[in-house]
Amino acid sequence: MDQDIIDLREKYLNQDFDTTPFEIDPKKTVEYARLCGETAPRFLDPADADFQASPTYIASLMGGRTMPKDFPVKGIGMDAGKGVECLAPIRPGQTLNGKTHLHDIYTKTGRSGRMVFVVSRIEFYDNAGKHLANSDSRIVIREKG
Amino acid sequence: MSIESISDVEFGVDLPAFKPDTRLSSASTFAKLVGWNAPRFNDHEAAKKEGLPGAMIPGILSQGYLVAMIHNWAPVANVKSIDTVFRAPVIADDDHTIIGVVTDINEDDKLVEIDLTVKNSKGETRVFGTAMIEIP
Amino acid sequence: MLLDLHTHSIKSDDGRAKVENYCQWIRTKNLELDGFVLTEHRQFDNDSDYSALAKKFGLVILKASEVETEYGHVLVYGVTKALQKEFDFAYTKNPLEMVIEASEAHGAVAVPCHPGRPKVGMFAHTEELGIPKGVKIIEIFNGGSRDQEDQIAIDNAIKLGYKGIGGSDSHIVSHVAHCATRFTQDIATIDDLVAALQTGEFEAVHITKPHAPIQL
Numbered sequence: 375m376d377q378d379i380i381d382l383r384e385k386y387l388n389q390d391f392d393t394t395p396f397e398i399d400p401k402k403t404v405e406y407a408r409l410c411g412e413t414a415p416r417f418l419d420p421a422d423a424d425f426q427a428s429p430t431y432i433a434s435l436m437g438g439r440t441m442p443k444d445f446p447v448k449g450i451g452m453d454a455g456k457g458v459e460c461l462a463p464i465r466p467g468q469t470l471n472g473k474t475h476l477h478d479i480y481t482k483t484g485r486s487g488r489m490v491f492v493v494s495r496i497e498f499y500d501n502a503g504k505h506l507a508n509s510d511s512r513i514v515i516r517e518k519g
Numbered sequence: 520m521s522i523e524s525i526s527d528v529e530f531g532v533d534l535p536a537f538k539p540d541t542r543l544s545s546a547s548t549f550a551k552l553v554g555w556n557a558p559r560f561n562d563h564e565a566a567k568k569e570g571l572p573g574a575m576i577p578g579i580l581s582q583g584y585l586v587a588m589i590h591n592w593a594p595v596a597n598v599k600s601i602d603t604v605f606r607a608p609v610i611a612d613d614d615h616t617i618i619g620v621v622t623d624i625n626e627d628d629k630l631v632e633i634d635l636t637v638k639n640s641k642g643e644t645r646v647f648g649t650a651m652i653e654i655p
Numbered sequence: 656m657l658l659d660l661h662t663h664s665i666k667s668d669d670g671r672a673k674v675e676n677y678c679q680w681i682r683t684k685n686l687e688l689d690g691f692v693l694t695e696h697r698q699f700d701n702d703s704d705y706s707a708l709a710k711k712f713g714l715v716i717l718k719a720s721e722v723e724t725e726y727g728h729v730l731v732y733g734v735t736k737a738l739q740k741e742f743d744f745a746y747t748k749n750p751l752e753m754v755i756e757a758s759e760a761h762g763a764v765a766v767p768c769h770p771g772r773p774k775v776g777m778f779a780h781t782e783e784l785g786i787p788k789g790v791k792i793i794e795i796f797n798g799g800s801r802d803q804e805d806q807i808a809i810d811n812a813i814k815l816g817y818k819g820i821g822g823s824d825s826h827i828v829s830h831v832a833h834c835a836t837r838f839t840q841d842i843a844t845i846d847d848l849v850a851a852l853q854t855g856e857f858e859a860v861h862i863t864k865p866h867a868p869i870q871l
Contacts, residue, residue, distance in 0.1 A: 375745045409549045410583030411539060414590050421674050429598040430586050433579045436551035453578050455648075457602040464610060480668055480773075481747050482696075482723070491668075512604075550692040567745070604669055604826070608803065620827035621812045622676050634829040642864075647827055649671040 375482060379490070392474040394437040396498070398497040400466035406434065419474050426463040428468050432498055432509045435463045437474040440494045440511060445476075449491050449515040453494055454491060458511035464498070464506060477510060490515045522593035525629045525654045534619035534633070537588035539581075545609040546576045553579065563611070576609040581646045585635045588617050589652060596631075596652040603635070603648030614640045622649075629653055656842055657860065658715065659691040659835045661730060661768060661794065661822020667721075669695040669826055676828045678712035686832045687862070690715025692732065694768075694822070697723060697745045699734040717845045720744055724751040725784070726767060726787055727775040730794065730822070733763030733849035751777075761804055763841035764852045766820060768794040771807030778811055786815065792852060795819030795869065796861045798833035805861070812871050819871050820852075821859035833863045850870070 400420050407417035407428040415422040433456045440451075464470070478493035491514050498507045522528055543563065550560035558565030566574040580602045589596055609615060611633055616638045623632035630653055637646040662677065663670035674693065681688050691714070693700065696860060698720065705716040719732045722744050729751060731738075738761035742749050744814035751767070758765040770793045777793065795808040796819070812819045821834035839856045842848050851857060 376747065397542075405552055406549070407587075409540070409545055409552070411537070412581065412583075412590060413541070414594055417590075428583060428586060430579060430582045430601065433582060436554070453605060455602070455604040456579055456582055457600065458598075459600045460598055478668075498620075501584035510602075527832065530679060604671075606799070618829075620829045622680060623673065634671075634827040636827070636829070641801075643797060644830075647671075647830070649827055 377436055379479055379481055382447070386445065386476045387479065388466060388477070389441040389442070390473050390475045392437040392439045394472045396435050396470045396472055397426060398464060398466045398468055401416065401462070403431050403466045406431050407452075417452045420466070424463075425466065427466055429460045430458050432464060432496070432507050435472060435496065435509065437472050437496055438475065439490060441492065442476065442514065447492070447515050451513045451515050453511065454514040457514035459508040462504065462506045470506065471499045471501070473499070488517050490517060523595060523653060525626055525631070526625070528621055528624055528631050528654065532621050533603065534588055534592040537584065537591055537617045539584040539615060539617055541576055541611055541613065541615055543574055544550055546574065546611040547615045548582060549580045550577050552576065564645045571608055573612065574611040576611055578646070581605070581609050581637050581650055582636070584617055584647075585619070585648065585650065589633060589650060590618050592619070593652065593654055596654050599630070599653050601648060601650040602614070603646055605646055607643065607645045609637055609645045610639070615645070629655060656838045656840070657687060658836050658838065658842060658848070659688055659823050659825070659832055660820050661694050661721075661797065662825045662831055663695060663771060664693055665711055666693070666698070666700050667826070669696070670832070671826055672828045673814045674716065675708055677831050678708055678714055680828045680831060680867045681714060688770055688835060690704050690717065691831060692719050694719045694721040694730050696721050697747070699739055699744055715842060717848055719845070721768065722749060722754060723747045724749045724754055725781045726751040726777045726784065727770065727772070728768050729754055730768045731758055732766070732852060733758070733761070733845055735761050735763070738763055751787045752789055755787070758828060759789070764792065764849050766792045766794060766799045768822065769797040769800060769824065770794065770811065772800065772805035776804065778807055790817060792818045792820060793820055796834040797820035797858045798823035798825060798830055809869055812834045817871065818855050818857070819852045819859040819869060821861060822855065833861070835860050835862060
């Protein structure tokens, strides 16, 4: 592993750098589920006893920042993948607390230079502090120069 | 066959075919819904000016199709995790095929792992990933 | 003997396949494959021992590496502890010619993979950097290829006199056995594989897209 990446990992991994509240709007979760192709009432019908957001809904929620303010790798960031871990259903109507940290940093080569992959993770908690879900964004940064 | 319990699941079985709604109008509505109102999701010509072959389906919508396919197959399933790698853009208004296959079964924990692939009409993989689901 | 020479497991950062599930998949689907080689990204997996799985499923499971160079990605078969000391497998800008020389010096074989691919394939760089010295084999069938990528590899292999191998470049279980390499002799160990690659008696096969034999 390149030394600068080892240094970045030491400095930035697992340090919360953003906290954002997210209101889970039932109208949005229903429309989200419908556009994805869900047909089950638990995702589409607010009157359903098990009404919940589609498991990947949280992947659409963005915190105030996806990278730490002073993160030194500059370049064009692109969406390389998404991961979602569901620990409990997300109930529309509630407000979640999202805490963001960098979960992983690694590299790959590209034609125009090194690409740095950063996994930015938002951990979602309910008002009681229960951990409900994680959303990982894998961002690839093609370095300038 | 709709899956009702873990005992219904067989290793290697293909999930039923699922046809995603990849129309530009739907992709555009989705992008606006999630606050990604960028031309690359709304307009083929604007996307081409950015060097893309056409307007893109947002990556998280592709991920949503995959989860919907799982629920279509196993309505009782709870998705525990899904991880997708975006290898190439999924272009709106192009026909795409979604493939899901069972690649691991843990009967003790009632967990099933599914390989997921989004392919375009040329059979090229655009998105792949895996999902871990619980079937009570 | 048919081997998939390019697969990734969960040991690779973007791999999602467990090795046991590859075995289960091959056997459940009755795939025409005698085994596979794990080519983890930017590392050699010194620790894992798949011999019990190989025995249980009656498959050959070998270990290799996919390293990175200024010409793109390169598979290295026959990795030893000594070869791992010659260059940093995790480094992303190893010089290709050095990787080839070091591999040969330690009895290994280096094979540029998906060479027709933009950015990470060898022929994306030859116009700027020239034809690298020492290349004898390239991957001409890759399961992740798009558009004309494999054809670019085949055309250049014919032009430059390279031999060609096939590998699926699978990252999930169901993508294994899309491409493979057929050998005339039996292969049970990594030494057997390296020897077979050195003799040149093999043929690349695209299993999911049947094709006429490629004369290289």
